[in-house]
Amino acid sequence: MAQTQPQPQTPTPIRFGILGCADIARKVSRAISLSPNAIIYAIGSRSFEKAAKFAASNNFPDSAKIYGSYDAVLDDPNVDAVYVPLPTSLHIKWAVAAAEKKKHILLEKPVALNVGEFDKVVEACELNGLQLMDSTMWMHNPRTAKMKEFLSDTEKFGHLRSIHATFTFAADQDFLENDIRVKPDLDALGALGDAGWYCVRFILWANDFNLPKSVTALPGTIFNKAGVIISCGAALHWEDGKVATFHCSFLANLTMTVTASGTKGSLHLNDFVIPFEEKQGSFTTATDSGFTELVTGWAPLPSQHTVMTDLPQEARMVTEFSRLVKGVKNGDGAVEKMWPTISRKTQLVLDAVKTSVEKGGEAVSLS
Amino acid sequence: MAQTQPQPQTPTPIRFGILGCADIARKVSRAISLSPNAIIYAIGSRSFEKAAKFAASNNFPDSAKIYGSYDAVLDDPNVDAVYVPLPTSLHIKWAVAAAEKKKHILLEKPVALNVGEFDKVVEACELNGLQLMDSTMWMHNPRTAKMKEFLSDTEKFGHLRSIHATFTFAADQDFLENDIRVKPDLDALGALGDAGWYCVRFILWANDFNLPKSVTALPGTIFNKAGVIISCGAALHWEDGKVATFHCSFLANLTMTVTASGTKGSLHLNDFVIPFEEKQGSFTTATDSGFTELVTGWAPLPSQHTVMTDLPQEARMVTEFSRLVKGVKNGDGAVEKMWPTISRKTQLVLDAVKTSVEKGGEAVSLS
Numbered sequence: 001m002a003q004t005q006p007q008p009q010t011p012t013p014i015r016f017g018i019l020g021c022a023d024i025a026r027k028v029s030r031a032i033s034l035s036p037n038a039i040i041y042a043i044g045s046r047s048f049e050k051a052a053k054f055a056a057s058n059n060f061p062d063s064a065k066i067y068g069s070y071d072a073v074l075d076d077p078n079v080d081a082v083y084v085p086l087p088t089s090l091h092i093k094w095a096v097a098a099a100e101k102k103k104h105i106l107l108e109k110p111v112a113l114n115v116g117e118f119d120k121v122v123e124a125c126e127l128n129g130l131q132l133m134d135s136t137m138w139m140h141n142p143r144t145a146k147m148k149e150f151l152s153d154t155e156k157f158g159h160l161r162s163i164h165a166t167f168t169f170a171a172d173q174d175f176l177e178n179d180i181r182v183k184p185d186l187d188a189l190g191a192l193g194d195a196g197w198y199c200v201r202f203i204l205w206a207n208d209f210n211l212p213k214s215v216t217a218l219p220g221t222i223f224n225k226a227g228v229i230i231s232c233g234a235a236l237h238w239e240d241g242k243v244a245t246f247h248c249s250f251l252a253n254l255t256m257t258v259t260a261s262g263t264k265g266s267l268h269l270n271d272f273v274i275p276f277e278e279k280q281g282s283f284t285t286a287t288d289s290g291f292t293e294l295v296t297g298w299a300p301l302p303s304q305h306t307v308m309t310d311l312p313q314e315a316r317m318v319t320e321f322s323r324l325v326k327g328v329k330n331g332d333g334a335v336e337k338m339w340p341t342i343s344r345k346t347q348l349v350l351d352a353v354k355t356s357v358e359k360g361g362e363a364v365s366l367s
Numbered sequence: 368m369a370q371t372q373p374q375p376q377t378p379t380p381i382r383f384g385i386l387g388c389a390d391i392a393r394k395v396s397r398a399i400s401l402s403p404n405a406i407i408y409a410i411g412s413r414s415f416e417k418a419a420k421f422a423a424s425n426n427f428p429d430s431a432k433i434y435g436s437y438d439a440v441l442d443d444p445n446v447d448a449v450y451v452p453l454p455t456s457l458h459i460k461w462a463v464a465a466a467e468k469k470k471h472i473l474l475e476k477p478v479a480l481n482v483g484e485f486d487k488v489v490e491a492c493e494l495n496g497l498q499l500m501d502s503t504m505w506m507h508n509p510r511t512a513k514m515k516e517f518l519s520d521t522e523k524f525g526h527l528r529s530i531h532a533t534f535t536f537a538a539d540q541d542f543l544e545n546d547i548r549v550k551p552d553l554d555a556l557g558a559l560g561d562a563g564w565y566c567v568r569f570i571l572w573a574n575d576f577n578l579p580k581s582v583t584a585l586p587g588t589i590f591n592k593a594g595v596i597i598s599c600g601a602a603l604h605w606e607d608g609k610v611a612t613f614h615c616s617f618l619a620n621l622t623m624t625v626t627a628s629g630t631k632g633s634l635h636l637n638d639f640v641i642p643f644e645e646k647q648g649s650f651t652t653a654t655d656s657g658f659t660e661l662v663t664g665w666a667p668l669p670s671q672h673t674v675m676t677d678l679p680q681e682a683r684m685v686t687e688f689s690r691l692v693k694g695v696k697n698g699d700g701a702v703e704k705m706w707p708t709i710s711r712k713t714q715l716v717l718d719a720v721k722t723s724v725e726k727g728g729e730a731v732s733l734s
Contacts, residue, residue, distance in 0.1 A: 024662075027663065157620075161535070161598070161618055161619035162535065162600075162614050162616065162619060164531050164533060164612070164614065166529065166531060166626050168528070168529065168628045168633075169656075170630060170655075216586055216728070218602040218610065218612065219583055219602055219730060220602075220604040220605075220608060220610035222608055231610075233529075233602070233610060233612065235587075235602070235612075237585075237587040238587075241587060241589055242587075243586070243587035243600060243614065245531070245585065245600065245612045245614070247529050247531065247612065247628075249528060249529065251528055252528035252529060252628035252629060253524075253525070253628055253629060253630065253633045253654070253656050254656035254657065255626060255653075255656075257531075257635060259622060259637075261533065261535045261616070261619035261622040262620060263537060263619060263620065264537065264620055265620050266620045268637055270626075270635055274658065274662060274663070274665070276665045277665075278659075278663045278664045284637065286620060286622075288537075289536075289620050291621075291641065294393060295391075295394055295641060296645045296679055297642065297643060297644050298621070298641070301643055302637065302643075361583070363586060
């Protein structure tokens with residue numbers, strides 16, 4: 001086990017250890033490199049060779065440590081934080097292990113197989129005074145803040161009444177047979193845990209993270225042969241009459257649409273998870289929409305807004321996470337509990353959808 | 368009762384009689400005037416003065432007959448066809464009466480309070496060899512044909528997997544208290560019969576009018592004090608796994624969104640009922656959508672399509688209806704049964720949603 005004590009390039013950046021060589025770790029590795037306050041410090045895989053190859057093909061700094069196990073990463077005292085892109089079923093084991101080794105945690109979604117497991121991760125992080133954040137990148141796009149501004153504007157948007165989110169992509173045969181997201185022992189939540197996570201997160205985000213009163217799975221859930229959900233949807237319903245629906249699937253062309261209607265305004269976007277372009281994101285708003293005199297057209301017309309971003313959303317996520325970690329580490333900041341709180345709420349709704357699916361579409365109460 | 372036998376301007380155009388002075392009749396009157404094969408021939412209201420005022424303020428031709436009753440319009444032998452924008456509860460009485468007087472019928476939506484009533488209208492039209500068409504204007508926009516081309520393209524769109532439609536508008540206090548669409552004795556289907564009609568029609572249209580296997584009302588239906596639906600939604604589910612959801616409401620800012628996802632492509636538009644602009648309509652398509660190398664953007668990007676129209680969609684509707692009527696009248700064409708058939712299917716789904724609402728969200732089978 002490596003026990004070297006290398007000097008980081010600068011004492012300032014947060015030193016990331018990466019657990020495993022998942023495909024998504026390529027994107028997040030780049031994000032760490034792009035972040036001004038973070039560096040890739042180490043990667044561990046069950047295979048040293050695999051880790052070395054991953055580091056080489058993803059422009060890791062020469063200084064990056066290569067380890068032949070996840071444990072070795074956690075045992076490296078210079079690793080400040082870990083990024084955990086492991087299959088969901090392994091989150092509880094490795095996130096808790098990381099917390100016990102005092103590593104802050106950036107955790108891939110879905111955060112756990114169920115909220116009970118996630119609570120153990122949260123508990124371990126709290127016990128050790130660690131920042132926990134899930135890797136929902138779009139939350140960190142500056143477009144998101146701009147959309148929130150609009151949704152919070154009681155004059156321009158009013159109060160949310162309904163929201164619909166769709167996230168589908170057309171998985172190829174190899175994915176449908178071999179991807180961890182279709183395996184009951186790896187990512188047992190399937191399309192719900194993957195694409196559905198984003199839909200639920202957006203819906204909750206638009207609702208200021210107020211949980212719905214009830215969650216009802218819609219008819220038409222599709223399972224693969226192993227019993228994993230590959231297509232499903234649900235309806236959410238709030239005490240005050242707000243409603244939401246979402247649909248997530250591995251079986252239809254890439255679609256990432258949100259429509260939110262408020263008493264005074266509405267919001268649309270067709271790329272809510274991953275913006276069409278890296279350096280900018282758009283959305284459409286409308287306020288007090290009505291018709292021309294004989295109802296032959298709209299007046300006013302909706303308007304499009306484009307928000308530029310210097311850093312891609314995933315790099316902004318790493319930067320924000322690292323900023324929080326640095327505060328905790330230096331003692332001049334505190335753990336931001338909002339992040340695990342919203343992870344938990346998202347997981348809670350996913351769990352309710354799954355329960356409703358299992359009960360044939362019975363409404364599951366969350367209040 | 369007027370028994371004059373005026374000469375129409377030309378023997379060719381179909382001579383319309385309009386039953387009542389509903390607000391929507393203003394738009395359709397203009398559409399009749401714009402149509403090359405139709406003329407406004409007569410209008411009848413329970414009040415002669417109201418009819419006269421309506422004619423004067425809506426640029427009716429000087430030749431237009433003004434009648435103080437609906438019966439008088441039906442009794443005028445020169446009236447070829449009637450446009451029926453009366454409250455839904457009156458459709459059965461006046462559409463059947465019109466059919467018995469051999470008038471072809473352009474009928475506002477929802478076509479009836481329930482499919483049983485509509486069947487009586489259909490029967491009366493069939494007995495008398497008459498064309499019946501509902502007034503779903505967007506069906507006649509050339510954009511609709513272009514979208515159908517895309518949805519039917521197995522290479523570009525593949526097979527439909529899911530579709531969501533939202534149609535909401537923010538009714539003002541006067542509407543919510545006085546409009547016929549909130550009155551149980553007039554338009555008892557409320558928002559479902561009005562905004563919901565369009566959502567259901569689009570969903571069925573995209574499904575080549577194959578009826579769903581089941582219809583399930585979503586939690587969160589809102590009724591007014593009189594028990595009329597002013598906000599609701601439903602999930603539809605087909606035997607082959609296709610799913611659809613819709614939301615319709617009088618309580619949120621004008622929103623007219625459709626998202627359809629197929630195995631290979633997707634379709635979006637935000638103005639499906641009434642295009643933003645009268646002379647053109649746009650929609651967005653995507654085919655084989657995927658991501659850039661590190662999943663930091665889309666490749667290829669969706670593309671926007673704009674379809675111009677010489678005549679507004681409602682005038683194209685009148686023109687098509689009149690073309691069919693003329694064929695029947697001249698004996699060189701036949702009644703197009705597709706139109707009442709799709710009206711009936713739309714009504715059947717509305718009925719199922721209403722039943723499901725009444726049964727607290729129980730699935731209603733349509734197979």
